[in-house]
Amino acid sequence: MMNPVRVALRAAIATTVFVFASAHAAPPSDLDRYAKRVFDTFETPGLAIAISERGKPPVIRTYGVRRLGEAAKIDEQTMFSMGSTTKAFTSAVLAMLVDEGKLSWDSKVVDLLPGFRMYDAYTSSEMTVRDLLVHRSGLGLGAGDLLFVPETTLTRKQIVEKLRYIKPATSFRSSYAYDNLLYVVAGQLIEEICKDSWENVVRKRILAPLQMDHTITSSTTPPGANKGWPHARATTELRGAGPMVPLPGQMSFDNSAPAGSLNASIADVARWLELQLGRGLDPRTNARLFSEAQSKEMWTGQTLIPIAKNPEPLKLAQANFRAYALGWGYSDYRGQPIIAHTGGVLGSVALVVIVPGKDVAFAILTNSEELGALSALQYRLLDHYLGLSSPDWIGAISGVMKSKIAQGQEVLAAAAATPEQSGKGPSLPLEKYAGRYRDDWYGHATIEKGADGLSIRFEHSAALTGKLEHVRYDTFRTRWIDPKMAEDAYVTFTLQPDGSIGTMTLKAISPLADFSFDYHDLLFKPVPSAH
Structure with a gap:
């Protein structure tokens, strides 16, 4: 869901991979100094990092304040909006149901969810559980997101019912286009099978077993909560330019919760990383939440994603392949595969990265719309754990972002500078x-x-x-x-x-x-x- 320069950086940030390496490595010795420079360069008010290595306690770092103008600091229990990284929780619940024999990834949705309908009859009858998660339905990019962005009065059930009126942009399974609506359908499917709300199922099956006590399934936190308040550069015509300011409120979109509603602390996200590195086994309790086979399935690429050419300063991070898996992205970084997903809502962005062959994973949470902060930290950490030399990612990414903002301002200025047409019309009173x-x-x-x-x-x-x-x-x-x-x-x-x-x-x-x-x-x- 949301971010001011996501179009330019999404391909480079939302990657994922398998890396083959041997011994565990400690975090970069200059992590705090590097993070401080990221923090200062991109002016994000608050930032939290968790690094998990299999068999080791997590490394957690927090920086900055919950809200500009206030003294309260970010700490390990400060909740951040997780955005679309929530999708992996929805797919994990479905994986549990597959393990239990209550459905298969290739079960027909229409057989499991009464009344399900897409725009055309063929897609309606052939859509599988797997199809709900891998962005190949034929819907256009972000189609139907206005049903919950910004906040709407529609219920989750009403949103699913409206899906049948949205015309496809392409034929079924012919191409990739990221959507949120079908994850809402996946949530409804979970409710139908479990006879309980998506929220309760996620709490009972994931949050409670992992003791993620500072994670909520709602997109908004109650007054006074330890929350990283959303911020953005949103005071000029071009979002992403101008000063960083707190937003007037949290965006509420619980009607689309299965696609992106979680709020979680960095300490809790570290527990989620441990489960992922355990391939469904919680190393602290030895409880298995989902099978290793389903872990592999969720990390397997399903839908090929077109590869956009990175700007020259980010050439080194150019992906050779990209695909969407089940709630995760699958791609490569400097020739090595990784598993990852970004998340974004108004005022916040998040990133979760897994390097399975290295048995390392990390997450970066912010309370601002600064994707550059995520990517600069992501590349530095990947370089470190892959044993690669690391260029000045902070300078390179900052330069690309400034260039995109400048280009956007030029487009807006050109659109406004049409004196030969000004004053013409309207045709009617x-x-x-x-x-x-x-x-x-x-x-x-x-x-x-x-x-x-x-x-x-x-x-x-x-x-x-x-x-x-x-x-x-x-x-x-x-x-x-x-x-x-x-x-x-x-x-x-x-x-x-x-x-x-x-x-x-x-x-x-x-x-x-x-x-x-x-x-x-x-x-x-x-x-x-x-x-």
């Missing part, structure tokens, strides 16, 4: 744009005409409420009530031959907008008046 509109999968949005112009309101998303400013012709732009919690969008109307409105479409303004703001998948049509 403003009141003619007012009315109720409906999209097949999202639902309704309302345009109203007031004394100060037009406003827009999405029925399920309180954050998607704001003013409309005319841009040119029949295109307007949003000014959401709190731009820190949502990306602004262009709103374009098309007209029928008789001059009435035919459709309303949206497109994110920022070239760096997170894919979860999938405005482009919406096609609103006017709802006829009852009068």
Whole structure:
């Protein structure tokens, strides 16, 4: 889910691998100094690192504060948003159910979950449990994320029901496109089989056995909790530029919990790493949560991921192959395979990396949208454990991020600098744009005409409420009530031959907008008046 420069860095960060090496190695001797430089360069308010080596106590480091302007420090029990690293917990529960014979990875979803439907009949009938987890359904990138990003009033069941109205972007199993919706379906499937909520199942089967007492299944923590508060550079037109500030609140998306809702402390994540290195066996209690066979299955690549070329400063980290496994990514780093996953929500990003052949794993949690901090630490740690020379990753990544921000600012400036078109339009009096509109999968949005112009309101998303400013012709732009919690969008109307409105479409303004703001998948049509 969320991050300002994820498009440029995701391929380089979300990798994973098997590495063959011998003796255990201690963490880098300069870890604290390096982390401090990362901390200062990327200005993340708080940062936590856990390193786990099989048969050794975990190494944990914490830096910074929970919230800018406050004195409370990050400690081992400070909870951070885990984002999409939650997906591995959902796949682990399914692996337990496979071990118990209650389903197989290739069981048909329609046979297990009554009422399940995709857009077309063939995909609906052929979708397997495995398909839910590996991003090859035919849905477009982030399709349907607006059903829960930003916070919506929809229930998990309603989200799953709306899946049938989302048109595929490609044919079934033909290509890779990351999605969150089908992990929500996976959560519903778990509830159907276990006759209990996804939250309770995760607590009983994973959190409790591992004594992860400072982990919750909700995307928001209660008032006063030891929480790394979300921060972002979100005070300018381009998210990712400008000063780091606390966000006004935590993003609540428990309706999509199986895709990314966990909040966990770094000490608890260290326990999760131990379980992974144990291939399903908890080394502290000798309890087996899932079989070694299922551990291998979850780490096996299923869907090939196209490889984007890294910017020149990150050439050394260029992947040779990438694939998505079951809740994990599988790729290579400097020729050696690794297993990993990033996670991101508004104001926080996280990373979990496993090097199975080396019997080492690490996690990095932050309370800001600074993917650069994650990647700089990831590469340094991988270089160390692989015994490779390590370049100045901090400088290289910082430079790439600054370049991406500059490019984004140029795009926005060019879009605004169209004097020959300014003042042209709109085609209709403003009141003619007012009315109720409906999209097949999202639902309704309302345009109203007031004394100060037009406003827009999405029925399920309180954050998607704001003013409309005319841009040119029949295109307007949003000014959401709190731009820190949502990306602004262009709103374009098309007209029928008789001059009435035919459709309303949206497109994110920022070239760096997170894919979860999938405005482009919406096609609103006017709802006829009852009068």
